[in-house]
Amino acid sequence: MEIEYKFKDKYNPETKRLEKFDYSSTWWYFITICTKNREEYFWEIVDWKMVLNEIGIQLKLEIENIPKFRKNVLLDEFVIMPNHIHFVIFLVNEKCRGVALEHRKNNGGKK
Numbered sequence: 001m002e003i004e005y006k007f008k009d010k011y012n013p014e015t016k017r018l019e020k021f022d023y024s025s026t027w028w029y030f031i032t033i034c035t036k037n038r039e040e041y042f043w044e045i046v047d048w049k050m051v052l053n054e055i056g057i058q059l060k061l062e063i064e065n066i067p068k069f070r071k072n073v074l075l076d077e078f079v080i081m082p083n084h085i086h087f088v089i090f091l092v093n094e095k096c097r098g099v100a101l102e103h104r105k106n107n108g109g110k111k
Helices: 054-064 094-106
Strands: 027-034 043-046 049-052 073-080 084-091
Touching: 049 054, 054 073, 054 084
Parallel strands: none
Antiparallel strands: 027 084, 043 049, 073 084
């Protein structure tokens, strides 16, 4: 018999997190977030090209602002797809923040 995973009485997939890993620790994290029902909210086709629509543009601005509001988060890279986003963040504690910023400055000129 398969175990049913529910949250607020809805089915959820089994977690893909590593057991006993401290996800608040200083490290890089790859995150993917999908839209509900995989609806294509972020892009539209204009002149045969895919371009961010208004929602996609707002999402881009919000992602770029993550480090302004979360001082322990550095944004490395991100990509917005039609129905999901991928991004890599680096969580840092205050002791490591200066070292991480210097590393990024010396490896690709990122802020």
